Amino acid sequence: MTTEKENECPAQGLLKLLSGKWKPEIFLLAVEKPLRFNGLLRDLKGANKQSVAVALRELEDFGLLDKKVIKLKPLHIEYALSEKGKSLIPVFRQLELFLEK
Amino acid sequence: MTTEKENECPAQGLLKLLSGKWKPEIFLLAVEKPLRFNGLLRDLKGANKQSVAVALRELEDFGLLDKKVIKLKPLHIEYALSEKGKSLIPVFRQLELFLEK
DNA sequence: TTCTGTAGTCATATTTTTTAGACTAATTGA
DNA sequence: TCAATTAGTCTAAAAAATATGACTACAGAA
Numbered sequence: 001m002t003t004e005k006e007n008e009c010p011a012q013g014l015l016k017l018l019s020g021k022w023k024p025e026i027f028l029l030a031v032e033k034p035l036r037f038n039g040l041l042r043d044l045k046g047a048n049k050q051s052v053a054v055a056l057r058e059l060e061d062f063g064l065l066d067k068k069v070i071k072l073k074p075l076h077i078e079y080a081l082s083e084k085g086k087s088l089i090p091v092f093r094q095l096e097l098f099l100e101k
Numbered sequence: 102m103t104t105e106k107e108n109e110c111p112a113q114g115l116l117k118l119l120s121g122k123w124k125p126e127i128f129l130l131a132v133e134k135p136l137r138f139n140g141l142l143r144d145l146k147g148a149n150k151q152s153v154a155v156a157l158r159e160l161e162d163f164g165l166l167d168k169k170v171i172k173l174k175p176l177h178i179e180y181a182l183s184e185k186g187k188s189l190i191p192v193f194r195q196l197e198l199f200l201e202k
Numbered sequence: 203t204t205c206t207g208t209a210g211t212c213a214t215a216t217t218t219t220t221t222a223g224a225c226t227a228a229t230t231g232a
Numbered sequence: 233t234c235a236a237t238t239a240g241t242c243t244a245a246a247a248a249a250t251a252t253g254a255c256t257a258c259a260g261a262a
Contacts, residue, residue, distance in 0.1 A: 009126040011196045019120030025110040037239050048221050091195050095112045098192055138209050149251050
C-alpha cells in the first residue's frame with residue numbers, strides 16, 4: 001500500500017482504500033458527525049486501537065478526512081469529512097440504491 | 102467471506118466483494134465483453150489460476166456475472182455481466198468521475 | 203494415441219491484514 | 233500528587249488473502 005504499483009483499474013485504489021475491515025463504517029460514521037479516536041473504538045464493536053489508528057491515518061492520507069486538534073474542555077482530536085470526503089457521499093448513496101434493488 | 106456476520110455498514114459487503122486484487126479489473130473487462138478463463142489469465146498480468154477462479158466464482162455468487170457453457174467450436178465457458186452486474190456500471194462511472202476531479 | 207487447448211482443483215507456501223496486549227505521553231480533576 | 237482520560241505506538245501473533253506448482257478431466261487435431 002506504500003509502494004504505488006501501476007493500478008490497472010482506475011477505481012481500484014479507491015476501492016482498496018474503502019474496503020478495509022473498518023473503513024467503510026468509519027466513513028459512514030464521519031458523514032453523521034466528526035469522529036474521535038476513543039469514541040470510534042467504542043462504537044466499532046470488536047475493533048482494536050491499531051486498526052482504527054491505521055484506518056484513520058489512511059483516510060486522512062487519501063484526503064477524505066481532516067484531522068484537527070480541538071483546543072477545548074478536554075483537549076482532543078477530531079476527524080471530520082473533508083470537501084473531497086463529502087463529494088464521495090453521493091457515490092455511497094448510489095451504492096446503497098444498488099443494494100436496495 | 103463464507104460466514105456472513107452482520108455487516109455493520111450496508112455498503113461493506115459490496116465493497117469487500119469488489120475490492121480483491123483482481124475483481125475490479127475483472128468487472129471492468131466484463132463490461133467490454135464476455136470473459137473466458139484463460140483469456141483473463143493472459144490479460145491480468147501477474148494473476149494466477151487460483152485467484153482468477155476464486156474471483157470469478159465470487160462475482161458469480163454475488164450475481165454480478167453469469168456463467169454459461171458455450172457449445173461451440175472449442176467448447177468453452179463464458180462469464181458475462183448479469184442484469185445486476187450491468188446495473189452496477191453507473192456506480193463505477195460515478196466512482197471514476199470522483200477520481201477525475 | 204499422443205499432444206494441445208479448454209477450465210479448472212488441490213495442497214502448500216508466502217504475503218498482507220488484522221488483532222492482542224504492553225507501553226508512552228500530555229492533560230485534567232481530585 | 234495520584235488517577236483517569238485523551239490519543240496513540242510498538243512488537244508479536246493469528247487470521248485471511250494471494251501465489252505456486254502439481255494434478256485432473258474433457259474435446260479435438262495430428
